Amino acid sequence: MNNxxxxxxxxxxxxGKLTTEQLEEQAAxxxxxxxxxxxxxxxxSITALKQAATIRKVMHIQKEFLAEQEVESKPVVPIKSNNxxxxxxxxxxLLLLGTLYVLQNNIFVSSKTLYNDFFESYYxxxxxxxxxxxxRSIVELFRNEEYQSVITAYNxxxxxxxxxxxxxxxxxxxxxxxxxxxVLFNEIIKSNNLDNxxxxxxxxxxYLGLAYLQNGNKKEALQQLNSIQQxxxxxxxxxxxxxxxxxxxxSSAF
Amino acid sequence: xxxxxxxxxxxxxxxxxGTDIDEAVKQLYKLYFFDVTAQITYRGGTKEDAxxxxxxxxxxxxxxxxxxxxxxxxxxxxFLRGIAKNLWTAEQRGRERRKLREEIxxxxxxxxxxxxxxxxxxxxxxxxxxTVGDTCKNILIGYYYENKNMKTLLQExxxxxxxxLRNRKAICMKRLKEMIQSNKELMQSLLKSL
Numbered sequence: 006m007n008n009x010x011x012x013x014x015x016x017x018x019x020x021g022k023l024t025t026e027q028l029e030e031q032a033a034x035x036x037x038x039x040x041x042x043x044x045x046x047x048x049x050s051i052t053a054l055k056q057a058a059t060i061r062k063v064m065h066i067q068k069e070f071l072a073e074q075e076v077e078s079k080p081v082v083p084i085k086s087n088n089x090x091x092x093x094x095x096x097x098x099l100l101l102l103g104t105l106y107v108l109q110n111n112i113f114v115s116s117k118t119l120y121n122d123f124f125e126s127y128y129x130x131x132x133x134x135x136x137x138x139x140x141r142s143i144v145e146l147f148r149n150e151e152y153q154s155v156i157t158a159y160n161x162x163x164x165x166x167x168x169x170x171x172x173x174x175x176x177x178x179x180x181x182x183x184x185x186x187x188v189l190f191n192e193i194i195k196s197n198n199l200d201n202x203x204x205x206x207x208x209x210x211x212y213l214g215l216a217y218l219q220n221g222n223k224k225e226a227l228q229q230l231n232s233i234q235q236x237x238x239x240x241x242x243x244x245x246x247x248x249x250x251x252x253x254x255x256s257s258a259f
Numbered sequence: 260x261x262x263x264x265x266x267x268x269x270x271x272x273x274x275x276x277g278t279d280i281d282e283a284v285k286q287l288y289k290l291y292f293f294d295v296t297a298q299i300t301y302r303g304g305t306k307e308d309a310x311x312x313x314x315x316x317x318x319x320x321x322x323x324x325x326x327x328x329x330x331x332x333x334x335x336x337x338f339l340r341g342i343a344k345n346l347w348t349a350e351q352r353g354r355e356r357r358k359l360r361e362e363i364x365x366x367x368x369x370x371x372x373x374x375x376x377x378x379x380x381x382x383x384x385x386x387x388x389x390t391v392g393d394t395c396k397n398i399l400i401g402y403y404y405e406n407k408n409m410k411t412l413l414q415e416x417x418x419x420x421x422x423x424l425r426n427r428k429a430i431c432m433k434r435l436k437e438m439i440q441s442n443k444e445l446m447q448s449l450l451k452s453l
Binding site: 013048051057 | 278280281284285288289292310313314317318321322379381384385387388396399400403404405425426428429430432433435436439440445446449450452453
């Protein structure tokens with residue numbers, strides 16, 4: 006049986022013009038199994054051809070469809086689009102720089118910077134009667150701003166008043182020894198609480214806040230200065246009220 | 260007058276049953292392309308993936324309509340979405356992209372069986388068809404898909420007479436069968452769809 010003849014028979018069978026039995030009969034000398042195999046292969050090939058034709062048409066239509074969509078979706082580019090882009094970039098850069106400046110100066114500001122901003126020199130008033138009783142050298146050294154000598158003189162004292170403690174604490178603060186300053190100022194506050202006094206209380210409270218700031222304890226400093234700001238009778242109320250406490254509030258939050 | 264008319268679903272289906280499918284396929288793209296591709300991109304596919312899946316879904320849809328497997332219990336849109344979702348799931352499984360989750364189909368979507376049973380091996384089919392050559396491809400598609408008789412085909416091809424054309428067709432078919440037979444997976448896939 007030649008190829009052409011078998012192909013024609015299989016075509017007739019696939020179209021229903023021949024029964025399977027007729028196909029088997031006319032396809033002799035092929036065996037029944039060979040005819041079945043050929044018939045399956047013929048149908049599979051026809052299926053492949055039909056699917057290929059469909060695929061080819063769908064592919065072509067999709068290609069046209071997507072090309073149409075691309076044309077419709079292309080935006081009209083304005084002539085000055087490049088200029089606008091550069092202007093926007095410059096504006097964004099300026100905004101970023103401005104933001105960084107604000108952040109650096111108001112939020113990410115160091116304790117040292119805040120201490121320098123907040124610090125106010127202390128003026129020791131004349132107290133003649135007191136000076137007669139107290140160690141004059143500490144007062145004279147303090148007025149001469151010889152802070153290290155103030156500390157040395159204080160350390161020689163067997164007992165000390167709140168005034169001497171305060172002057173020594175202030176001297177420590179000015180020489181960068183914030184930890185000792187914190188101790189001395191707290192001793193003043195504690196002794197006043199015990200004795201129900203307020204001798205050098207306001208000074209100790211204010212400079213304790215500054216000592217905390219110098220020591221990097223922003224939250225403790227804020228607490229101390231906030232309490233002063235809420236007390237209009239405090240000696241340092243006006244001083245604290247003028248301070249940019251918002252900087253300390255923001256920076257202590259980070 | 261526009262070539263593409265607004266066809267009702269029944270009309271689209273009717274057109275897809277025949278061989279003159281161009282207008283119906285264009286309507287499928289116009290009506291459902293963006294909706295169906297959106298669900299593919301939503302499920303992690305790229306735009307290219309989504310376009311490929313939609314194309315394959317349309318081919319499967321046409322195949323099912325012709326094989327009377329589209330029961331018309333749901334709309335064309337729902338059916339097409341279901342095919343696309345399953346094809347994409349099968350594709351993802353094949354790519355081993357992520358752990359496959361079993362999806363529960365809602366009552367608005369027609370149940371589709373395992374896509375591996377009806378997925379059309381598009382690339383393999385096109386490769387085999389292209390291998391037989393342009394003349395054979397056009398003769399065979401003309402005869403078996405477009406149902407042209409030998410007399411009509413003789414007018415399109417430069418052959419001496421119908422018998423010569425018939426002989427050539429037989430040779431082309433034999434070549435195609437050899438290619439298909441050599442690809443067992445393709446053969447199995449084609450036999451499943453019979």
